[in-house]
Amino acid sequence: MTHPPYLHPDYASTVLRAPSRQPLEMKEDPEAAELTGPVFGHGEVDALDADLTTGHAGEPLGERIIVTGRVLDAAGRPIPGTLVEVWQANSAGRYAHQRDQHPAPLDPNFTGAGRCLTDDEGRYRFVTIKPGAYPWRNHPNAWRPAHIHFSVFGTAFTQRLVTQMYFPGDPLFAFDPIFRSIPDPAARERLVAAFDLDVTEPEWALGYRWDIVLGQTPMEDA
């Protein structure tokens, strides 16, 4: 099972928000609106939006990183021209969001939101800083492992995916009910980026590689 269930009581917010019934399995319908999806034009996305370290008066604090990979369909084919959106905490683990009350400093030079369209080979690439871990109130002494939130469209509304990318070797994985909501440990690992020296740019930024696969793959129903 790839995706987490709706109800995962260790993640307390699921208790009142998880549907109690199984979703209704749709019969095949080639006319279904969900088999198509929105198309985003190159003119709609500024190339500068893929660099989260620019656009402010100065440079953000933290470890500069490059995060890149491909968006693929379940058959392994690259999906070009699809919209990828990211958002994250700053290097101190604080979001530029008014409801984030974590007493860590905001960074005037970092907002933490970016977007891009995949290229002809389905590749996306962001320059950012490594986000910090942050506490939350799910249970006593709860901390989220460092992560970048990703939103990806694909070619059909059925492929729509919102998820989180993690960093290799994080000691918080063992304690995080959101990461652990994915039942299959092998599937959890698919959310962990790989450090990649070939992506790393000398004297500049560490590189991480992370591919995103949309849709069901055969053999792994639901």
Place this chain on the structure above:
Amino acid sequence: MTTPSQTVGPFFGFALPYAADWELVPEGHPGAVTITGVVLDGAGEPVPDALLELWTGEPGDRGALSREGAGVSGFGRCGTAPDGSYRFRLAPPSRPYAALLVFARGLLKPVRTRVYLADAPDPLLGSLDPARRATLLARPEGQDVYRFDVRLQGEQETVFLEF
């Protein structure tokens, strides 16, 4: 192997909303309708931090993101207000329904449903008993306004779909 879903979390508000995101057509567009309602949790409380996405199935000629052009887009996005409410302004879709996705903190994967603007002959509607079918029917409420509430859990839980 498919990438697993994770919750959108509580802090997407500075990143995912964009200007006129809920306006699939500009104000004053002839024939435009508004779909509005609230998202409720299993206790009947409003969900103030949900993100909804609507897709009519037709891309149209208005930018989905930039909202340039006076025409029609098939895609919209709307974060809920503190009272759990959302809204979309759109041209009536050619199908009897528009597809809807709801993301929120506490949803490890989105729920997907359909907003039917008419109780038309339809394989999905036809397969449901009246009480369940009613959860998919938007209720006309004043001129060109349709009311559609999303109940995530409980007695009158919205019918959610899986493809």
